[in-house]
Amino acid sequence: MEAFSPLVNSATDLSPSASAWRTWLGENAPRLLLFARQQTRSNEDAQDVLQDALVKLVEKIRTGEFVGGQEAWMPYLYTAIRRLAIDLSRRDDRRKRREDTVGEDLGTEQQEAFHPWFESDASDDETRALLEAGLKELPPKFAEVIVMKIWGERTFAEIGEALDISQNTAASRYRYGLEALKRKLGGARRKGDL
Amino acid sequence: MNTEFQELENRLSAMRPAAPDDGLLSRLEDAMEDRLALPVVEDARFEAMVRGAKPVKVPAELMVSLESIVATTPFPLDDNIVLFTKGSAAPGFKRRYRPIAAAAAVACLGAATALFMPTSPRGSSVVENSPIVHGKHPISTPGYVPASFGRNVEDASDEGVVLKDGKPHRVMKIVYKEQGSFINAEGKKVEVEQPRVEYILVPEKAD
Numbered sequence: 496m497e498a499f500s501p502l503v504n505s506a507t508d509l510s511p512s513a514s515a516w517r518t519w520l521g522e523n524a525p526r527l528l529l530f531a532r533q534q535t536r537s538n539e540d541a542q543d544v545l546q547d548a549l550v551k552l553v554e555k556i557r558t559g560e561f562v563g564g565q566e567a568w569m570p571y572l573y574t575a576i577r578r579l580a581i582d583l584s585r586r587d588d589r590r591k592r593r594e595d596t597v598g599e600d601l602g603t604e605q606q607e608a609f610h611p612w613f614e615s616d617a618s619d620d621e622t623r624a625l626l627e628a629g630l631k632e633l634p635p636k637f638a639e640v641i642v643m644k645i646w647g648e649r650t651f652a653e654i655g656e657a658l659d660i661s662q663n664t665a666a667s668r669y670r671y672g673l674e675a676l677k678r679k680l681g682g683a684r685r686k687g688d689l
Numbered sequence: 690m691n692t693e694f695q696e697l698e699n700r701l702s703a704m705r706p707a708a709p710d711d712g713l714l715s716r717l718e719d720a721m722e723d724r725l726a727l728p729v730v731e732d733a734r735f736e737a738m739v740r741g742a743k744p745v746k747v748p749a750e751l752m753v754s755l756e757s758i759v760a761t762t763p764f765p766l767d768d769n770i771v772l773f774t775k776g777s778a779a780p781g782f783k784r785r786y787r788p789i790a791a792a793a794a795v796a797c798l799g800a801a802t803a804l805f806m807p808t809s810p811r812g813s814s815v816v817e818n819s820p821i822v823h824g825k826h827p828i829s830t831p832g833y834v835p836a837s838f839g840r841n842v843e844d845a846s847d848e849g850v851v852l853k854d855g856k857p858h859r860v861m862k863i864v865y866k867e868q869g870s871f872i873n874a875e876g877k878k879v880e881v882e883q884p885r886v887e888y889i890l891v892p893e894k895a896d
Contacts, residue, residue, distance in 0.1 A: 511764070512762070512763050512764040513756070513759075513760060513764075515764040515766075516756065516759045516760075516762075516764050517756060519764070520747070520752065520755050520756065520759070521752075524747040524751075524752065524755060525743075525744040525745065525746055525747055526744055528744065528745070528747055528751075529744035529745075542748075542751050545751075545755070546751075546754060546755065546758060549755055549758050549759065550758055553758055553759055553762045556762055556765065557762055557850065558857070559850070559852055559855070559856060559857030559893075562855070564765070565765065565766075610745075611745060612744065612745060613742040613743060613744060613745060614742070614743040614744070614745055614746070619741075622738075622742075623742050626739060626742055627742075641739075645736070645739055645740050646740075646744055651726045662726060663720055663725050663726070666725040666726040667716050667720065667725055670712075670716055670719075670725070670729065670732070671712065671713075671716065673732055673735065673736065673739075674712050674732075676735075676739070677732075677735050
C-alpha cells in the first residue's frame with residue numbers, strides 16, 4: 496500500500512490514521528475553537544460545542560452519510576458549531592429564566608480574561624487585546640463573518656452557505672465589520688491606548 | 690384628539706431620513722457593480738494587521754479529548770483510500786451479516802486462477818499487495834510448465850470501512866500462502882511459495 500507511505504508518522508506509537516488526524520486537528524482546531532468562542536458565551540461552552548461538532552462529523556464519516564471529501568469538513572464544522580451554539584444559547588436562556596443568576600455574568604467576564612482568543616505576543620500584546628475587545632464588542636453577525644473569513648480562510652460563498660445568507664450579504668457584513676473594527680482601534684489609538 | 694394626532698403626523702412627516710454614511714453608499718455601489726466580494730485596497734493593510742493575530746492553541750486536555758473522538762475513525766485520504774487505525778476497526782457501525790465469510794468466499798472463487806495470472810495490477814475494486822519478486826520469476830522461465838498449485842487462506846481481518854463512490858464498503862484483508870510447482874522437459878521440478886495479501890471491498894449495509 497504505497498499510497499500510505501508519504502505520510503510520515505512522527506510518533507512511532509501512533510497509527511497512520513491517528514497521526515493524520517493529529518496533524519489535521521493541529522492545523523484546524525484552533526480556528527474552529529476561535530469560531531466557537533465567538534459563537535458562545537464562555538470558554539467551556541466553546542469547547543463543548545467544538546467537541547460535539549466533531550462528534551457529528553465523525554459519525555457522518557463512519558456511516559458514509561457525509562457528502563464530499565476532506566475539503567467539505569471545515570464548512571460542515573462551521574455550520575455545526577453555529578447550530579450547536581444557538582441550541583446551547585436557547586437552553587441557557589431557559590435555564591437562566593428559572594435560576595437566580597446575579598453575579599454570574601461578572602464571573603464569566605472575569606473567567607474570559609484568563610482565556611484569551613489570540614496568542615499573546617509580548618511585543619504587540621496591547622494591539623491583540625484591543626483587537627480582541629473590538630471583536631467581542633462588534634455585533635455577532637459581523638464578528639462571525641470576520642472570524643470565518645480571516646482566521647477560517649473561508650470564501651464568501653462558503654460563509655454565506657454556513658450562515659444561510661447570500662454571498663453578497665456575507666461580503667457586505669465583512670466590509671462593515673472590518674470598518675467598524677478599524678474605527679474602534681483608531682479610537683483607541685487616538686486616545687493613546689494604542 | 691384628532692388635532693393632536695394631525696399635529697404629530699405633520700411633525701413626523703416634516704422629518705427627513707438621515708443620509709446613509711459613506712461606507713454604506715460605497716458598499717451599495719460595489720454590490721450593484723458586483724464588486725462587493727473583491728478585496729478593497731484601503732482595507733488591505735488593516736486586514737493584514739488583523740490577520741497577524743493568531744488564534745490560541747487548543748489546550749492540551751481539549752486536544753486529547755478531540756483525538757479520542759476521532760481515534761477509531763479511519764482518516765480518509767480521498768474517496769477510495771483511508772488510513773487505518775491501530776485497532777483497524779470502525780466501532781459504531783452495525784453489522785448485519787458476516788463480512789469476513791462473504792469476503793473469504795469471494796476470495797476463494799478467484800483463487801484457482803489467480804496463481805497463473807500475471808502479477809500486473811488488476812484495476813478492480815480489489816486492492817492488491819503482491820510481494821516484490823526480485824530476479825526472474827520461475828513461472829516465467831521458458832520450458833517450465835505448471836504441475837500443481839495450491840492456495841491457502843492464512844488470515845482474514847476486518848480493516849474498517851471506506852467510502853467508494855459515496856457508498857460504504859468494508860475492507861477485508863485476506864492473507865494467502867500460494868504454493869506452486871513447475872516441471873520442465875528434463876523432469877526438473879521447481880517449487881514456489883509466496884505470500885499474497887489482498888484487500889477486498891464488500892458493500893456494507895447502512896441504516
